Amino acid sequence: MPKATTASSAKTATVSGKGKREKPGDAASSRLSREQLLDLYYWMRLTRTLEERLVALYRQTKVVGGLFRSLGQEADAVGSAYALERRDILSPLIRNLGAMLVKGATPVEILKQYMAKGDSPTRGRELNIHFGDTERGFIGQISPLGDMVPVMAGVTLTFKMRREDRVGLVYIGDGATSTGAFHEGINFAAVQKCPLVVIVENNGYAYSTPTWKQTAARQFVDKAIGYGVPGEQADGNDVLAVYDVTKRAVDRARRGEGVTLIELLTYRRKGHAEHDNQSYVPDGEIERWERENDPITRYHTRLIEEFEFSPADVDGVDDRVRREVDGATDVAEQSGLPEALDALTGVYADPPVQPALWYRVGASSVVDVHERPEGWGVYSAKGDKS
Amino acid sequence: MAEITYLEAIREALFEEMERDQNVFCLGEDIGKYGGAFKVTEGLLDTFGESRVIDSPISEIGIVGAAAGAAHMGMRPVVEMQFIDFIANAYDILTNYVATARYRAFLPCPMVVRGPSGGYVRGGPFHSQNPEAGFIHTPGLKVVYPSTAEDAKGLMKAAIRDDDCVLFFEHKYLYRRIKAEMPAGDHVVPIGKARVAREGRDLSIITYAATVWKALDAAEQLEKEDGLLVEVIDLRSLAPLDDEAIQATVRKTNRALVVHEDTRTGGIAGEITARINESSFAWLDAPVLRVTAHDVPLPYAPSLEDFVLPQTADIVRAARALAAY
Numbered sequence: 001m002p003k004a005t006t007a008s009s010a011k012t013a014t015v016s017g018k019g020k021r022e023k024p025g026d027a028a029s030s031r032l033s034r035e036q037l038l039d040l041y042y043w044m045r046l047t048r049t050l051e052e053r054l055v056a057l058y059r060q061t062k063v064v065g066g067l068f069r070s071l072g073q074e075a076d077a078v079g080s081a082y083a084l085e086r087r088d089i090l091s092p093l094i095r096n097l098g099a100m101l102v103k104g105a106t107p108v109e110i111l112k113q114y115m116a117k118g119d120s121p122t123r124g125r126e127l128n129i130h131f132g133d134t135e136r137g138f139i140g141q142i143s144p145l146g147d148m149v150p151v152m153a154g155v156t157l158t159f160k161m162r163r164e165d166r167v168g169l170v171y172i173g174d175g176a177t178s179t180g181a182f183h184e185g186i187n188f189a190a191v192q193k194c195p196l197v198v199i200v201e202n203n204g205y206a207y208s209t210p211t212w213k214q215t216a217a218r219q220f221v222d223k224a225i226g227y228g229v230p231g232e233q234a235d236g237n238d239v240l241a242v243y244d245v246t247k248r249a250v251d252r253a254r255r256g257e258g259v260t261l262i263e264l265l266t267y268r269r270k271g272h273a274e275h276d277n278q279s280y281v282p283d284g285e286i287e288r289w290e291r292e293n294d295p296i297t298r299y300h301t302r303l304i305e306e307f308e309f310s311p312a313d314v315d316g317v318d319d320r321v322r323r324e325v326d327g328a329t330d331v332a333e334q335s336g337l338p339e340a341l342d343a344l345t346g347v348y349a350d351p352p353v354q355p356a357l358w359y360r361v362g363a364s365s366v367v368d369v370h371e372r373p374e375g376w377g378v379y380s381a382k383g384d385k386s
Numbered sequence: 387m388a389e390i391t392y393l394e395a396i397r398e399a400l401f402e403e404m405e406r407d408q409n410v411f412c413l414g415e416d417i418g419k420y421g422g423a424f425k426v427t428e429g430l431l432d433t434f435g436e437s438r439v440i441d442s443p444i445s446e447i448g449i450v451g452a453a454a455g456a457a458h459m460g461m462r463p464v465v466e467m468q469f470i471d472f473i474a475n476a477y478d479i480l481t482n483y484v485a486t487a488r489y490r491a492f493l494p495c496p497m498v499v500r501g502p503s504g505g506y507v508r509g510g511p512f513h514s515q516n517p518e519a520g521f522i523h524t525p526g527l528k529v530v531y532p533s534t535a536e537d538a539k540g541l542m543k544a545a546i547r548d549d550d551c552v553l554f555f556e557h558k559y560l561y562r563r564i565k566a567e568m569p570a571g572d573h574v575v576p577i578g579k580a581r582v583a584r585e586g587r588d589l590s591i592i593t594y595a596a597t598v599w600k601a602l603d604a605a606e607q608l609e610k611e612d613g614l615l616v617e618v619i620d621l622r623s624l625a626p627l628d629d630e631a632i633q634a635t636v637r638k639t640n641r642a643l644v645v646h647e648d649t650r651t652g653g654i655a656g657e658i659t660a661r662i663n664e665s666s667f668a669w670l671d672a673p674v675l676r677v678t679a680h681d682v683p684l685p686y687a688p689s690l691e692d693f694v695l696p697q698t699a700d701i702v703r704a705a706r707a708l709a710a711y
Contacts, residue, residue, distance in 0.1 A: 122490055122491065122492075125489060125490045126490045126491065130490070130491075131491060132491055132493070134458060134459075134493070139455075139458065139491075139493070140490070140491045140493075142482055142483055142486070142490075143482075144478050144479075144482045144483070147447075147451060147478065147479050147482065147483050149451070150445075150447055150448045150449075150450070150451025150452050150454075150455070150479065151451045151452070151454050151455040151458075151479075151483065152455055153448065153451065153452045153455060154451060154452030154453055154454060154455025154456040154457070154458075154459075154463075155455035155456070155458060155459055156455075157452055157455070157456055158455070158456045158459035158460070158461050159459075161411070161437055161438075161456075161461070180447055180475075181447045181448075181451065181478070181479065184443070184445035184446075184447045184448030184451070185447070185448050185451055185452070187443055187445065187448065188442065188443055188445055188448040188449065188452055189452075191443055192440070346488055346489050346492070347488065347489050347525050347526050348488065348526070348528070348549075348550050349488065349494070349548075349549035349550055350548075350549065350550075351626075354525075
């Protein structure tokens with residue numbers, strides 16, 4: 001059962017003798033300006049408020065597909081992405097909305113994606129936060145887990161080949177470390193000394209599967225040894241610790257020292273997706289993490305107690321976020337669904353359009369009728385038809 | 387100009403494209419110092435260096451995925467599968483990631499995955515496969531499978547220049563068995579265009595890769611022994627298929643025999659037959675017939691392999707049945 005981890009229990013791995021934790025005054029986070037410290041809070045709060053808005057829209061059936069939360073993992077996504085430069089590229093996972101926001105994805109884009117709008121980033125082709133923009137520095141994930149590791153190995157191989165001063169970051173869940181793609185991707189990147197940071201987000205569960213059913217390794221950071229790369233572990237719910245550990249890895253990559261594997265210890269407080277009732281989670285576990293180790297609450301306290309921000313400064317951020325999400329919702333709701341024929345464009349550069357099948361030509365009205373075959377019903381678990 | 391083999395033609399295309407475009411690079415297992423299991427990439431390392439001719443770990447997912455990432459960044463990677471059979475390991479990343487990248491994410495993925503394919507070489511179940519059908523079924527991928535040295539070169543150049551992912555199947559039986567003089571200049575064969583390998587009027591054989599040569603032998607025999615003038619269409623590209631060429635030959639001869647080395651069920655012959663049925667039923671004087679491999683894994687022993695794979699005699703027999711219908 002995952003414990004509510006605190007900064008003191010997360011430790012720096014000693015793999016390859018690298019990645020030693022700095023003295024407090026040496027940490028990169030100690031050089032963040034007051035504006036940047038508040039910025040980190042803004043991105044975490046924006047992540048949570050935006051997701052809460054999505055839950056409301058989901059319950060209003062305005063979200064077309066499933067809804068994925070990163071509740072309790074906001075520090076992990078925001079702190080790590082914040083360690084990158086604008087020119088760097090990351091590949092997020094489903095619980096890295098915060099990383100995408102830091103990289104320039106906008107709330108309007110996220111809302112339109114979830115609502116399958118025609119002017120959403122993928123024009124209604126992909127779901128949720130599966131989208132990217134190489135200009136802003138994020139590449140959209142796909143659902144088969146692990147695949148983004150080799151892809152980001154190739155992105156960063158290109159940085160190396162072109163001698164560009166750029167770094168890549170790829171997230172992988174505790175569950176997806178079991179895939180072949182993860183292994184092949186990180187191994188290839190390690191051999192090629194690609195400037196790539198691999199962050200294993202250990203949030204306790206892969207869908208319903210706890211980490212102890214996922215691996216016999218004592219901890220995920222131990223996998224670094226097998227790939228011959230430095231490994232570090234950090235408290236994923238401490239945004240400054242996440243920033244620091246990622247910054248060290250980014251700096252190593254930038255110096256040409258190749259791959260680092262980071263394990264961030266965090267906890268997934270919601271189910272795999274909104275439909276998941278988390279019946280497999282032991283009683284009290286979620287509540288304990290919420291009470292003792294919420295990343296936003298922890299950072300809020302630190303901002304006031306350690307960095308001496310006034311409560312009004314911090315609350316001002318909350319107000320700003322609420323206004324922004326309200327405004328974004330108004331904008332996003334106005335857009336319509338994509339034009340049906342757009343489905344046939346852009347499979348290839350050449351030819352740019354696939355022909356419509358003959359029985360659809362001149363029959364576009366079929367998309368306005370949501371067919372329901374006579375024989376279909378909705379059956380309960382007991383088999384009753386309604 | 388001297389004649390060169392099918393294998394040398396592919397190598398020549400790689401050399402010319404790497405010379406032409408700094409973004410082209412090769413990635414694969416044992417392709418550098420060793421020059422590849424069949425020596426297709428021999429000499430590339432000496433000319434272009436280790437950063438553009440990369441010896442990779444044994445990682446088909448890893449190298450195909452890395453190629454995709456590099457392609458997003460503007461590179462044009464050419465990935466070698468040591469044997470095309472191993473492309474099955476990369477099936478997920480090719481079909482789920484690469485093939486959908488442009489459509490779902492507007493990410494260009496200009497890359498080539500190439501490898502020695504096909505049987506008739508006593509290679510057994512894992513060094514003889516023709517796995518093209520699974521990829522033809524995936525929107526977003528292009529598939530080519532040349533039968534001549536000229537096309538091997540010209541299609542490779544087209545594949546490298548294409549803005550999407552092209553799977554380039556090379557028939558290993560043909561590697562060192564056929565030769566041709568290369569057309570002068572920048573020889574590029576467009577993807578998606580079939581070739582009339584032999585003109586005829588009595589029936590059409592639609593095929594590709596090694597069986598083009600068996601079909602030509604069969605056509606020769608049928609002309610001599612039966613007086614039949616057989617047209618042979620070499621598809622060259624399997625995705626996209628050249629519907630125009632298929633229709634033209636069927637409407638000309640009114641009889642079609644589809645031949646491939648791949649296994650029968652779910653093979654591309656079924657797709658071609660369906661398209662002929664949809665487009666040219668009224669022109670047909672006989673049902674479309676197929677000559678294919680049997681639906682078994684490809685066995686090793688000569689007597690077994692020769693029985694399983696389509697042979698010239700099978701084509702002759704099927705063509706006679708078709709002509710007599």
